[in-house]
Amino acid sequence: MSEELSQVLRVRREKLAALEERGIAPFAYGYDRSHRSDRALALFQEEETAGTLDEKGEGSRVRVAGRVLSWRGHGKSAFAHMEDGGGRLQLYFRKDALGEGSFSDLDLLDLGDWIGVEGVLFRTRTGEVTVKVGEWTLLAKSLRPLPLGKEEVDPETGERVVHSGFQDQQSRYRQRYADLAVNPEVRELFRARTRIITELRRFLDERDFLEVETPVLQPLYGGAAARPFTTHHNALDTRLYLRIADELYLKRLVVGGFERVYEIGKDFRNEGIDRSHNPEFTMLEFYQAFADYEDMMELVEALLRRVVTSVTGETRIVYQGQELEFGTPFRRLPFVPALNDKLGADVATLDDAELRRRAEALGEEGLKGAGRGRLLDKLFGALVEPELEQPTFVVDYPVELSPLAKHKRGEAGLTERFELYVAGRELANAFSELNDPLDQRRRFELQTQLRESGDDETHPVDEDYLRAMEYGMPPTGGVGIGVDRLVMVLTDAPSIRDVILFPTLRPGEGTSA
Structure with missing residues (x-):
């Protein structure tokens, strides 16, 4: 901690003690707010338009509450801005209106404090709607200064520009509470995330899909090629896994008679962290x-x-400078021909050793123990994926890559599977779901052989799932959509960490602020 920060913290503690000495409770239990700031502003504008302001130009009396973000003292008066969930509102304090004691208590306030005020609305000579404060209440004393920085507003565009302040990105991720407090645009991004998830639900609900919840702690993981997180249940003395996908439990529900189901929930994969991967992430799966x-x-x-x-509000958006069009039919690109074109060879004629050699030449990592399916996936990811900017369905994957998908009708060695790519990243994965329990057992057993050869991103044999399939699963289509990546695209966020409130960080990242 710097000496300057230590001094600021000490002064704030001294103000806390002074408040208590004056009998002012520094941490209130509640506040009876009449209006949020945006509604208070709208109320005044309605009264102004209707001509119902009094002879002084004053409107209704309101009670508002929020965090103090600016303060300008002028001797016997002061102006401040407070912010709440509806935006910002200016406050005007006068000594003759508050009285000597209440006005002098304002000296013990700091930026970041939460206060409630009551007073009438009016418009200042500069045109800003303001509360003329008749009384104020301290709601919470801030003992640590927010990294507010210096703020300017462009007079022509109205754009808000913040200089210095909370600029270290890693610190912003780790201290998301402070990031949200000082950056309204970050709060708006997460409001947009909520709207996106709400719309996903609404779309599926309208089509008679049933939202369900399946286990996060599972006795056996499956539904994706990934390494799981493991834990131990003490009472049962058994190992459990955090789910890597919702798939196998949702398909059990289809067996049980729920013809359309979906789940939006957290999945967990014990893998690396980068701009498009977080070990804990949100998936939508529907069947x-x-x-x-x-x-x-x-x-x-x-x-x-x-x-x-x-x-x-439109079908065309811009993501990281690239214009993306969602209003026209999505392109369809077969997996094998696309990879053949980039390799300059037919992958069917290349053995595993040659695929590995080519992947290594491209600098691909994580190839230890990789079987043919993972090698094909690595090559496709390096050579084809980065060029898939516009929404593109990559279709008809090799069977080695798709142990849960049905064989493609009329084409040996391929499956009825697609992945949707946007801006060079996978957003969705889907199959004609394999519903033959005998074929599924054979594929699980092949996955076991790959695991024994050193590939640790394979499916274990799930006997309970196979038993469910043996009761009979109807023909089924299934889809998984990465919600975080979808939010990235729709909010123009460069990193998955920008759209997860509390992303996983490496030890030590963002601890300096």
Whole structure:
């Protein structure tokens, strides 16, 4: 801690003690607020338009509450700005209105304190709607200064520019509470995230999908190629896993007779951290009986078009300088021909050793024990994915990459699977779900062989899931959509950490502020 910060903290503690000596409670139990700031502003404007202000130009009396973000003292008066969930509102304090004692108590306030005020609304000579404070109440004393920085507003564009303040990105991730407090645009991003998730739900609810909850702690993980987090249940003396996907439990529900189900929830994968990966992330998965991957492509396209237009107001958006169009039919690109084109060879003629050599030449990592499926995935990720800027369905994946998908009708070695790519990243993954329990067992057993060869991102044999399939699973289409990545695209966020309130950080990251 710097000497300057230590001094500031000491002064604030001294003010806390002074408040208590004057009998002012520094941490209130509640406050009876009559209006949020935006509604108070709207109320005054309505009264002004209706001509119902009094002869002094004053409107209704309001009780508002928020955090003090600016302060300008002028001897026997002072102006301040407070901020609440509705925005900012100016406050005007006068000694003759408050009285000697209450006005002098204002000296013990600091930026960041929470206060409640009561007074009438009026418009200043500069045109700003303001509360003329008749009384004020301290709601919470701030003992640590917020990194507010210096703020300026461009007189022509109205754009808010903050100089210095909370600029270290890692500190902002670690201290998200402070980041939210001083950056309204960050709060707006997370409001947009909520609107996106609400629209996803609304779209599926309108189509008779049932929202369900499946276990996060599971006796066996599955549904994706990933390493799990493990834990131990003391009472049962057994190992449990944090789920890596919702898939196998949702398909059990289809077996049970729920024809359309979905879940929005947290998944966990014990993998690296980068701009598009966080170990804890949010997934939407939905399954529809009597549908195949063609049906699910149509549904995903309609879903994304709906969400994009609902949140942004149009089908065309800009992500990191790239214009993306969601209003036209999404391109369809077969996996194998696309990879063949980039390799300059037919992957069917290349053995695993040659695939590995080519992946290593591209600088790919994590190849230890990798089977053919993972090698193909690595090559596709390096050579093809970065060029998939516009919404693109990559279709018909090799069977080695898709142990839970049905074989493609009429084409040996391929499966009815698609992944949706936008801005060079995977947003969705979907199958015509494999519903043959005998074929599923064979594929699980092949995954076991790969694991024994050193590939630790394979599916274990899930006997309970196989038993469920043996009761009979109807033809089913299933989709998984990465909610965090979708939010990234729709809010123009460069990193997944920007759209997760409290992302996973490496030890020591962002601890300096």
